[in-house]
Amino acid sequence: MASLKDLRNRINSVRSTRKITSAMKMVAAAKLRRAQEKAEAARPYAQRMQRMLGALSESVAGRPGVPKLLAGTGKDETYLVVLCTADRGLCGAFNSNLAREAKRRIDALIAEGKTVKVLCVGRKGRDQLKRTHAHLILDASLEIGRDFDYDTARKVADIITEMFDDGEFDVCQLVYARFRSAIKQIVTTMQLVPFSSAEEHAPGEEAPEEEGEAAGGVKPSTGGSYEFEPAEEQILADLLPRNMAVQVFRALLENNAGEQGARMSAMDGATRNADEMIDDLTLTYNRTRQAVITRELNEIVSAAESMR
Amino acid sequence: MAEEGKIGFELVSPEQLLMSEDVEMVLVPGVEGDFGVLARHAPLISSLRPGVVGICRKGRQPEERYFVAGGFAEVTGERCTVLAEYPIEVSTMDRGEVEQELKNAREDLADAKDDKERGAAERRIAVSEAKLRALAA
Numbered sequence: 001m002a003s004l005k006d007l008r009n010r011i012n013s014v015r016s017t018r019k020i021t022s023a024m025k026m027v028a029a030a031k032l033r034r035a036q037e038k039a040e041a042a043r044p045y046a047q048r049m050q051r052m053l054g055a056l057s058e059s060v061a062g063r064p065g066v067p068k069l070l071a072g073t074g075k076d077e078t079y080l081v082v083l084c085t086a087d088r089g090l091c092g093a094f095n096s097n098l099a100r101e102a103k104r105r106i107d108a109l110i111a112e113g114k115t116v117k118v119l120c121v122g123r124k125g126r127d128q129l130k131r132t133h134a135h136l137i138l139d140a141s142l143e144i145g146r147d148f149d150y151d152t153a154r155k156v157a158d159i160i161t162e163m164f165d166d167g168e169f170d171v172c173q174l175v176y177a178r179f180r181s182a183i184k185q186i187v188t189t190m191q192l193v194p195f196s197s198a199e200e201h202a203p204g205e206e207a208p209e210e211e212g213e214a215a216g217g218v219k220p221s222t223g224g225s226y227e228f229e230p231a232e233e234q235i236l237a238d239l240l241p242r243n244m245a246v247q248v249f250r251a252l253l254e255n256n257a258g259e260q261g262a263r264m265s266a267m268d269g270a271t272r273n274a275d276e277m278i279d280d281l282t283l284t285y286n287r288t289r290q291a292v293i294t295r296e297l298n299e300i301v302s303a304a305e306s307m308r
Numbered sequence: 309m310a311e312e313g314k315i316g317f318e319l320v321s322p323e324q325l326l327m328s329e330d331v332e333m334v335l336v337p338g339v340e341g342d343f344g345v346l347a348r349h350a351p352l353i354s355s356l357r358p359g360v361v362g363i364c365r366k367g368r369q370p371e372e373r374y375f376v377a378g379g380f381a382e383v384t385g386e387r388c389t390v391l392a393e394y395p396i397e398v399s400t401m402d403r404g405e406v407e408q409e410l411k412n413a414r415e416d417l418a419d420a421k422d423d424k425e426r427g428a429a430e431r432r433i434a435v436s437e438a439k440l441r442a443l444a445a
Contacts, residue, residue, distance in 0.1 A: 041324035048320055048389050052353060052382050150322040226382075229340050229354035238355050239380060242393075249322055 004292065007285040011278060018274035024090070025267035032182060032260035039179065039253040046246050053195075053243055059225070060232045067233065069161070069240040072194030073170045078115040080169035081106060082160065082192070084176040084251050085125030086259040087144050092266035094177065094185060094259055099128035101187045102175045106133060117169060121156055121252070144252065153249035160248075161241045164193055176251035177258040183265045185258035190251070192244055315347045316387035317363065319374060321395050326374075327363070334388050335362035335370055336381045345381075345388045352383040358438035360398060360445070361390055373398040375442050377435045398442050406443065410436035 002010075060066050083102040085095045102118070102125065109116050118133060120126035120141035129137060140159050144152060160172060172193035177185040228235055317334050319327040334345045337359025356379045362370030376392035383389075413436055417429035 038323070042322060044318075044325040045320045045322045045391060048318075048382070048391055049380075052380060052391070055353060055382075153322075226351040226353045229338055229352060235353060235355050235380070246322060 002284075002288070004285065004288055007281060007288060011281045011285060014274055014277050014281065018271055018278065021267045021270040021274060025264055025271060028091075028260045028264035028267060032257060032264055035253070035257040035260050036179070039250075039257050042250060042253055046250050049239070049243055049246055053239060055226055056228075056232055056236055056239065057195075059228070060236065065233055067236050067240055069164065069193055069244070070195050070236060073167075075170045076114070078117065078169040078171075079109050080117050080119060080160070080163065080172040080193075081109075082119045082121060082156070082172065082174045082248075083125040083129070084174065084248075084255050085120070085122035085128075086255065087123045088259075089124055090266065091259050091263035092269075094262035095122075095124040095128060097185070097187050098175060098177055099125055101189070102129065103132065105173070105175065105189065106136065119156075119159065121248075122255075148252055148256070150245070150249055153252055154245045156248045157241060157245035160192065160244060169193075174248065174251055176255050179254045179257040179261065182261035185262060190247065192247060195240065195243070313347050315345060315349070318387065318389045319361065319363075319395060320389065320391050322393070326392075326395060331363055331365050333364040333368060334390075335360070335364070336383075336388070336390065337361065337376070338381070345383050348385045349383050349388070351385070352381075354381050354383075355379075356381060356390070356392070358435045360442045361392065361395075373442070375401060375439055401439060401443060403440075403443055406436055406439045410440070 057070060060070075081102055083098060085098045089095065106116050106118065116136055117138055118129060118136045118141075119138050120129065121144060123143045126137060126141050142156070163169060164172070170193075171191070174190045174192050176188060176190070178188040180186055314330040314332060315334065317327065317329060317331045318325065332346075336343055336345060336354070337357055338354040339357045340354070342359070343354075356376055358377050359375070361374045361376055363372040363374070364370050374392070374395045375398050376390070377394040379390065379392040381388065381390045410433065413429050413432035417426060417433065420426040420429050
């Protein structure tokens with residue numbers, strides 16, 4: 001049986017762990033609120049851009065000279081998988097879920113005989129893929145950093161656009177976690193190139209409810225034919241890379257909110273486990289203490305007996 | 309729906325919705341020239357050049373001026389949506405800072421090693437120069 005001192009030490013160490021996990025939970029909760037606000041604030045831009053893009057693609061549909069970012073290269077030989085994860089761990093299965101989905105997707109594509117390249121945004125995804133798919137990860141993979149903003153997303157989009165212009169891939173898919181609630185993040189894959197607004201979900205995941213994105217106070221376009229200044233093709237050439245940045249930005253924001261949510265619930269669980277452990281250990285400690293006292297009393301009494 | 313004779317104006321940056329209200333007229337710096345948007349303007353989508361978006365609540369004099377580094381404007385009869393990159397209110401801009409930006413950009417241009425860097429530096433110069441013009445106006 002452990003000695004009293006050992007037990008005391010263990011109780012103290014679990015207590016300090018508990019302090020850390022409960023502090024992390026509190027921090028995550030505060031960050032989660034901020035992340036959610038940020039994600040919400042960024043929504044109008046994405047919606048309006050979508051609307052504009054809709055009007056434009058409607059107008060150029062079927063015409064020759066449609067930008068390749070919209071129409072694709074006409075092949076689907078090489079895939080670029082962009083995996084967005086968090087930089088830090090200790091947030092439950094958040095990063096593993098994303099990495100698992102990316103791996104599944106990569107393996108399926110390879111089985112179909114496609115060439116796959118992987119761009120990791122966020123350190124943890126890279127760490128997890130390194131073990132199995134190291135040769136596929138591009139050197140351009142980057143970390144998000146402590147505070148990311150639109151510029152970060154733009155950098156990622158620039159890398160993707162440049163690779164596309166150099167003909168390094170035909171199809172680009174973005175894997176990220178859509179934020180549903182603090183305890184639920186949905187791993188989502190979005191096709192960036194050629195552009196489509198459809199999203200696929202990992203198997204076994206229910207489709208998210210419509211977030212009122214189409215409604216959201218935005219009236220549908222009036223159906224009237226727009227004039228374009230300059231020509232549609234030129235605006236599209238300008239708009240598509242920016243739309244990519246916006247989509248990446250949105251993915252990063254959703255991811256960030258999801259990460260904080262996942263961390264919050266993971267740390268909540270950890271705190272609760274620590275509480276339980278402290279209770280158990282305290283009980284054992286007290287029992288042991290009483291046993292020791294009883295034993296000592298016994299010894300004293302029997303010693304006194306024998307003196308008589 | 310905007311009230312009679314007014315146009316619903318929205319200024320949106322990637323981070324947030326900056327402004328959403330009904331105004332008399334909006335001045336927009338389009339790539340092919342500035343244009344004013346009044347109620348019942350013909351539907352239009354335009355790219356923007358670095359310049360100033362002017363917001364006129366009453367009359368024809370802009371009361372608020374936002375500098376934008378680029379972006380897009382979507383106009384329909386009843387609303388005008390400006391998707392702006394890096395919008396700043398002109399009154400909060402600082403001439404010294406802008407001049408410093410311009411100087412840095414010029415130095416970067418001198419140091420640029422390839423076409424890509426040169427292009428980026430030239431764009432920054434154009435933005436800074438447009439900012440100076442906005443401050444002078």
